[in-house]
Amino acid sequence: MSDLVIAHLYPYEMNIYGDTGNVIALRRRLEWRGLSARVDPVPVGAPYDFAAADLVFGGGGQDRSQLQVAEDLQQRAAAIGEAVAAGTVFLTICGTYQLFGRRFLTQDGREIPGIGVFALETLGGRKRMIGNIVVSTPWGELVGFENHSGRTLLDPGQAALGKVNKGYGNNETRGEEGAVTANCFGTYLHGSLLPKNPSFADELLARALHRREGKVVALAPLDDRLEHLAAQAAARRP
């Protein structure tokens, strides 16, 4: 089987904390099963054909980078929209997740347009939502760390990724976290989400392989005991 192609959106601009950990996890979990991956960095301004990618990953960034990225993302809106419609797997985190919504309204009233893959808006806030977070999803319990001041509001009908058991999630009031549209996932669980949540990592890989091969590709089970110990330890921390 040829390499699974992972496009890493804005790897230099949107990599605020541990985001490369997610790409490392995807790659290693393929390699441990005798499969392989090719990672294409897609920095601001570089042309990229999203039809070539099986899985697209985008992380969180500093405010300054997010503005730069927002402009660049507008140029790619149509191509990304087509890829989502075609079932390409996307994992978007924090800043990239927000920009995959309709718009971001900053605290000082500026509007940063998103690309509208998700039916949601984000409002800049004063309070930062920081801490370990636990979310129930159809793919099991996800454990991660969140650190954001944006409050994300889903439109009625927009599916969330899961329900918050501990932490803040999209905003502090509704108990929802993230968003899912087709094979496109959005979440505030930044940094090393996939290493500590191997079932979710495998779900993304399985979907990407399924779409590419046109049939279900069985992923051999791995020894994930250490992954679960790390997730349990994180879930107990404030």
Added chain:
Amino acid sequence: MLRLVLATALGRAAGRLSRLLGRGGSALPGLVAEKVDPRTIERLVAPIRHGVIVVTGTNGKTTTTKMLVAMLESEGRRVVTNPTGSNLARGIATRLIEVASWRGRVDADVAVFEADEAAVRTLAPRLQPEVIVVTNLARDQLDRYGELATTAAHVAEAVRHAGVAVLNADDPLVAELGRAARAVCFFGAAEGIRRAMPHDSSLYGPGEDAAPRPLDVRLERAEPDGDGQVIELSVASGERRAARLQVPGPYNGYNAAGAVLAAVTFGVPFARAVGALEEVRPAFGRGQVVEYRGRRVKLLLVKNPAGLNQAIRLLSALPPGAPVLMAINDLDADGRDVSWLWDARVEDLAGSGHRFGTAGLRAYDMALRLKYAGLEAWSEIDFRAALDRFADGIPEGATGYLVPTYTAMLRFLDLLLPGTGRREAWA
């Protein structure tokens, strides 16, 4: 005046009470004094004859401060400095109260204070430093410091209040601070060493290097030598001097260059400043070697990806088979978010042949990071159990390497040198 006397007296009393309660030298005296007289720091530093030097930056503050103090003392200057790590206003106030006379007078030639890079913005206008040294700026615990751009802006504010800024020319964010300075001078390193010390934007992408600048002090070479290294420094006139440092790693070569430049701007002759480096012992946990059950344990404190990369570089250069214990805590002082472990180049250890263990509240996170880099590790959450297992694995006469985050280091030092860790925690 009366208020300052009262502030000093009450602060001291609070310190004595705290020691009686077994809490060691706490930050309490400073806190109490600042409540009584919010201008305690300003008033106490005012009579210091040659003023204040502030050392700030992400990594290397403590070691640079120690080096600078040694240089100034070798010139016969009376120096006041804050003990390791107590680098917020209350720690500085506490130290000043300790050394002040009952009338609130500090008898010293010069004060050298390390300042937390987030606190330095408000500290600098209070201290009005003659010199500010900025070691480097890299991403640190995001939940504590926020974004790096914000930290850089805070340090730029501080630089405006200093007479002279002593800046690392090889770190683009630091070099950029020269624009905010009243007067500026630069230290840096020769090409080969510079490549061994990647700056933040080059760690996270193809970031641009700092524009080349004429250097006032240049690190010409840095070669490992036992637990330390031999470095050679030069000044613009072409004069070169070598010294053996007791601390390893090119990053400490940079710290030495920064300290020498600050000392020279303060009138210490270049040769004397370099000579004084030889006597500087490793600061608490920063390359410090401790004996434990007849084994040598070397501590390499790590606080952020840049620091962990320095430790990794050092470990990669060792002969294979070294026992390494990585201890990760996630308390406030460590940063609660441990995702930074994924930003360090742990993969560089893959061929090292070292034997790894992990400890601390997030021992499994570290073990997982090692696993995804292709390395196996044992894990013990408990510090005592981890330390004993680690020590058992150190062959007689060999050295084990302990790589802890801040609060994990305090816990280990409590076990290795009973009493020390706690004193530090309250400093």
